[in-house]
Amino acid sequence: MANETQTMTQTMTVSIWRENGDDGRFEKYEVPARENQTVLDVVAYVQQHIDPTLSYRFACRVGMCGSCAMMVNGSPRWTCRTHVSKVVANDQLEVAPLRNLPVIKDLATDMDPFFEKWVAAEAVFHPSKTRHDPMAAITPDDPMRIAASEAIECINCAVCYAACDVVESNPDYFGPAALNRSWSLVNDIRDDGQDVRLAAVGSNGGCHNCHSQQGCVQYCPNELNPTLSIAGLKRETTKALFRRSR
């Protein structure tokens, strides 16, 4: 009990990016230094107890919805599942909006460019059957099913997009998430849009821009491997090229 009281009275400083149609800057806030708290808890504390005008985005708080990703001490993180104790450096915590996306206000970024690129990469399902047809039989040990399963648990949080240096230097590049989704659809035998998909991922902003630097793999909170998916797309587009020229 004495310990708990002591912990409650200890504070830490958090720097949070504030921006509202201006250049933006970091502002410092004193928050309780609890033993067990997430970065999202800290941001919520500031908004609820210190400055109600702080804007940020979250929904599920359990790592399912992909809404709360932010830059924490310079690295992209899902803030609801990131404990402060794991990322704090020299008692400093710095929270900023996701890299590589335009800021709407404070910690909330505009996700439109991110999702527009999903569409541009043909990371959308093209149905080949109607509801009146029998369901496709796909066994769990089918190699395509296994490849799709490895790529499928993406929560669209854009952490990989923020981690990617190619996205930073090449505004046309679709990014790891969109290409990873395209790859899971390349392995979906129910899909009827493979030609347009391979053309899309082989276009100007496509998979061939990836330098295999693996920032996406490093930071993906669900431990996916978008670089491997992109390598798969490079392989399939190359195969398709030789199929076409035959």
Added chain:
Amino acid sequence: MLDLRLYMLQRLTALIMAPLVIGHIAVMIYAVQGGLTVDEILARTQGSVAWFLFYGSFVVAVSIHGAIGLRVISFEWFGLNGRALQLFSWAVFALLFGLGAKAVYAVTFAGVGL
């Protein structure tokens, strides 16, 4: 930036260059270890269709490979795009090809009297 066409061109030219670079380095090492003098080298390369094809294909591959590589770097690091990027890429190709072709001509056909 890099579409499938440029990507494949760069990979295929790399495949061509790999054995040629090894051959080039092997001959260089042999020559500087006291194996061959300049005159002896020129005696073998001048008028030789085989050496012309060896270094000629190397120069073509290098010009394409290097131009695409520098194209990516100049776009990603220096923001060059559009027409300027096209011009830059072709200029790099032309420069590499020009210098390489001059060297290939010098060691294979110059002084032979075609």
